[in-house]
Amino acid sequence: MSKMSGTGNTVDTLSVNIAGLAPATYVDTIVVSDPNATNSPQMAVVTLIVAPGIPVIGVDPLLFAFTGVQGGANPGTQTLTISNTGFGTLNWTVTKTAAWLGLDPASGVDDGPVTVSVDLTGLAAATYVDTIVVTDGNASNSPIKVPVTLTVTAAPKPVIALSPTSFTFNAMIDSIIPPPQTLTITNSGEGTLNWTAAKGAAWLRLDPLSGSGNGSVTVSIDITGLIAGTYIDTVIVSDPEAANNPQMATVTLVVADKPKPSIHLSPVVFTFNAVEGAGILDTQILYISSVETGWLNWTATVNGPWLSLNPAAGEGDGTVILTVDATGLTAGTYVDTIVVSDPNANNSPQTAMVTLVVTAATEPILSVTPDLLEFTALMAGANPPAKTFTITNVGTGELEWYLGSTEDWLLPTPASGAGNATVTVNIDITGLAAGVYVDTIFVYDDDAPNSPQYVAIGLTVTEEELPCFSFPVDTIKFEGVLGAPIPSVMLPVTNPCGGTLTWTASWDSTWLVVTPTTGGQDQMVKFQIDTTGIGMGTYYDIVTFESNGTNSPFELVVQLHLTGAGIPWLHVSDSLFDFGDVCLGDTVIGGFDIVNLGSGDLPWTAGATDPIVLSEHSGMTPAHVTFTLSTVALPLGPQELMIFVSSSADPENPQTIMVKLNVIDC
Template sequence: MLRLRPAYAAVPLFIATCLAAVLSACGGGGGGGGGGGNTTPPVTSPALNFTPATVTASVTAGTSQTLSVAAAVVRPGDFSNATAIFALLTDTTGVILPSAQVVRDSDTQYHATLQTAPTLAAGNYKGSFSVKLCRDNACASQFPGSPMSLPYDITVVPAGQTTLTAVPAMPLTASVQSGGAAPASVTVAITSGGRSWTASNGGASWLKLSATSGNGDGSLTVSYDASGLAQGDYSSTLRIASDTQNVVLPVALTVLPPGLVLGSSSVTFNAVNGAPVPSQIISLDTDNKISTGFTAASNAAWLAVSPTSGATPATTILSVDPTVGKLISGSYSGAVTLTASNQTARTLPVTLNLTPAKLQTSVASMAFGGPYGRDFSSSQSLTLNLNTSTNSWPWQLDTLPSWLGANVTGGSVNQAGTTLTFKALPANTGLGANSAMVTATGKVNGDSVTTQLLFSINKDAHKLLPSEVAVPLISVPGWSRLTRTITVADNYGSFGGMSATSDQSWLVVAVSGNKLTLTADPSQLTDDSLNTATITVTASDNDVTALERIRVSLWRGAAKPAATTTAALPYTNLVADPLRPYVYAHNGGAYIDIYNVYTGRKEGTLTGFSSSLGDMAVTPNGDSLYVVDINNSRVTIVNLAARSISAQLPLAVAGTSNTRIRLIRPNGVELLLLSDGQVYLTLDTKRLNDLPLSGGGVMAISADGKRLVQQSETSSIKHTSVNLDYATFGGGTLFAAKVNAASHASPGTQGQDVAISADATRIYSAASAPKSCAIMNTSDLGILGYMAIGDAAPNNIKVSIDGRIFCGGATRSGNSDIYMYDSAGSKILQQYKLSTTGKLLLPRQMVLSGEGWVLSAITDDGTVTFLAIGP
């Protein structure tokens, strides 16, 4: 047995195996050889047979789909003396990710798992991967039959568009005796997402379709008509088409030769081993037409004759039984000896031709985990059948991988088929992609017939995700927020319980199902003190290995905040801390001041920055402050607990004063987003693929971090919506799909600010005109209503944690600057005036404290005003 010696690269991918490790490539020519210069080398057929022959898929834009290919070695002898075999798949177009896996199933059978690139735009991708088998790592010499081409035909449909599928109830493969009854019809289920579709039979007159077109989800029936067909094999395709998508299913029909009754010459039985074999009738007579007695005897155990005696003219029935002796498929010879009185004995040759039965499945592969590696809630089923008509035979599955369970692993099966249901067990495998080839074996008389099933699993990290990771609590005279209930979700959708602990005596946490109730006791604390605690959440499910931490703060104030407090130093940029009762303000210079919004006092100053600062953002848990360093093409990161610079994040594209930044946690993974589309993983500052944004502008993020809306800050307003997710497999993958229905021009002029409701069902837009903040639905940006703000030109919009909406605008009149609406946006609850001297509210410089009870804003004279909003 040759040793496996793997070597890895991105794409192309080198893998050394003991025999043809499929899907490979090397560069370079073939082996040596002698002979004259005019000798033409023989043409060598491909070294591998691929199943399927063409890699096909229909994938939704922004997602990755796992594709499976099996490869069988055509000539094992070509590799018998090889010390190592290097194999490579070359993809020059970026259709697949560089994380292909090749697994050896036997010396002559391999399979590979590929994943389509999630960055592919909508459209159809056709071409061929180049596959080579090499004798050395540099591929200076190739094995016979290399290189090979593996065609692919991949359709990427836009996000939100349903993928066309066509799934037969059983394989479209049938056999029929010439002149016999037609094979059973097969139902094909079609899913088209409401679109119309057409069906064609590839021009085969023997392939009958119950319908050639339809609308929406439906089905059609495939039937076979062998009338007039000569014996032999027939093949065609069933093609289902809808818009740009096609599903092509191969169809095969075998017409078996009839059992031949050649008078008294010979008889032939042709049958599938294990299927019922029709008997044949032989007529007997004497050539002189005189009745005489006869006897009949068989010389083979599997051949029976009845009756064994009688008088001519007569008929005798020949029947065969392959279960006698448990025959293997092949050709068998026997004879019936007919002896008549006063006649020479005659021998009737009988031939039995048995073809192997075919064990088949309705699908050749199954993938678990979904595109994000978290969808394990449902099982998947397939039909296993054996073309032995009504005769049933035992079958058995190989040992399943530890991460896969099945309702049955053995039993009996015939043409009607049996249903196998599989369910992933993600707790039994590691992160990333894994695959296994499982063989189903049927025992039919002396034959062992097999079929192979390829199973794959994508597993993301299993996590608990609190709805809030920063919880600000307040205790001041007249205002109190000392309890908070947080919902904890399981990213697999299989919540299995949890426990939680607090690291501070003044904060207790209670667990009820998937909810945490936090309760603070301020009596232990001193006045005008900020106190912090950490809640640690531990999952009961052992598959959830990472602890989740929730930051909690409690401000105990000696006095209720004044209705209005100001900070007179000139500032241009403001951001709120989601955890602490603080805002951070700068004027574009080298320092950032910290203010307590409840007292209006300056709590400190952050220093060490460059002289040109831009937009700021705070992490959702309040751990860090990020600020754009315009001069040095980077983002500076500040540890807010230590109040010191902790790191510098270099930018691939420099930021400007117009660059907006946001910090989000899709699937609990923290990312830094820039308005030009740049994305960075904050854990290690790794740059990810750019987002499909539209040239800059203010951004709003849903509470779960999975929906982004960008609004342009230009005279004509355009919104761009993107669905976001992040999975840890494949070295970490960001999924970003533009939502076309919610990405287009919108009414109004001169976009200023945008916000998303807590439940991500509504988008709120502030633009200079009209003089109202717009309410839009998230799905398609349809206008649901407007929130008027008098004579002010809207330039700020914020939504508090309790759902109240704050629309602010610039006005020099005595009118209010800020209007507070109820959560429906239909009722004005309060109006506020920032400046009595006619100063204007700056665009995008209005923020809310974490609990939403204090509003802070900058006017064009640089003054920060703190407004006490209250519960």
């Protein structure tokens, strides 16, 4: 008791001390007395029962939660702490039901930890529940149950991503196969992507057909046996474990028919002049080319016995030598037509007219070159530079010529002469206002059957200096291997005259790219080649420059020659030798290189029209060939001769070299 005495009313607290007491029942009496109280003493009985020690099970925590991924690693272990919160000794055991739940140890005394673990082996994605049961038959609260929850989530799935999802191939029959393309396969999800690639069409090729993780597939085609048309197939990329299985990419193949060539002839009019009793005349050249894609297989025919062609058939671009034999022909005009045909060409046949004029043996024949002279001058300025034309007797007999013109500003000298001659044309602009003036110089010979011949004269007088269009070349040749880049060419437009030059450029083909298409003087122009959609062969186009210059338009010829990789390719370094005026009896000398721009061995043969003499007529590339040309047996006047180079290794690519000169009497 806390109080042993007191006054008035009170409340007292009782406590016991069982130390040293054996299990039993103990009784005692509390006596409360006051001598002044009428009922003193009063008593209270206290009973203490000391029982044997009873354990109480304590657990921590009261529940467990585990999470894991299907097929993944087991989650980490957790700990169940068991304690005796009562008296005596706690002898506990732990049990469970599920095979996936592990407990270690399974029993113990008083306080102790139990390791709780889970095993995900073979478990599907789901939520699993079991109970840990802690028991001791002597514990006052036995059994104690601790719930365990295991959540197994599905394994992460891969996701198939394809790039690109469509392919287009363009091919041409009998041409090279377009290059392969690449399909990129990426796992944009989780987990491991184990993919396979499949297709249906025989013309479609895939490599490889399977892989793991990110990868790429080479997509290629084979057009063997296919006809012209559009073909479609699908590349199917699969993985049964992928969330978006399967994925597809479309492949479109467009096979174009072999393009038809177009026959182009140059020139389309030939004139031969002969005198009665003449034999074989100087040859002329007909150039045959395809102005579109495709390859020509041409034949050339004539009717007249006096005209022959060599060769009369060929492939690709070619040259035909026209030979006229005037033997036995009387004076008169003879006409024949060269017919060039190719049944596969879209404009077959094409024709060129050949005229032979045979004159009586005693008559001179006038020939005047050129037949047009144009002059430009600034009003009240200096007279324009003089120009010349030549008068040649291409017949027989004595040529005695004289000139005639109308305008005072036109001053040709000399005004008359005999035989071949050069006439100088001067212009006097004194007193002329700005404007355009024209006149004609007539060349007469009373004995010549084709008299008169004429030279047209044009004079432009301006108030201010006019520009003129100038370009460093009139032909650009590109040569390359199909599928390989072809270097571009840059050349300047200049204005060597006065004023301000402006121009625009236009062309027809799709394989030629010209930039810019408009410009002015001192402007660089870039020429590029795009071989998309074309095959091997020789292609031509003409770039037309329209300008405000006095010499508009200017036409630039662009040639493209494409060969395949690993194929011999015949090429000569020069296509033209122009020796200008050469005295009758003199000899000129030239030389050129023969090379192989492709690969492999390339044998060559060469020939020429008389009287050209070559240092070599056959050999292997590379080679350098020189030639000599004696004018002793040539007639006076302009001459055009040819050198021919060909190769059995590149039969569709013969090369020609033109040799030009003007034979004069010195």
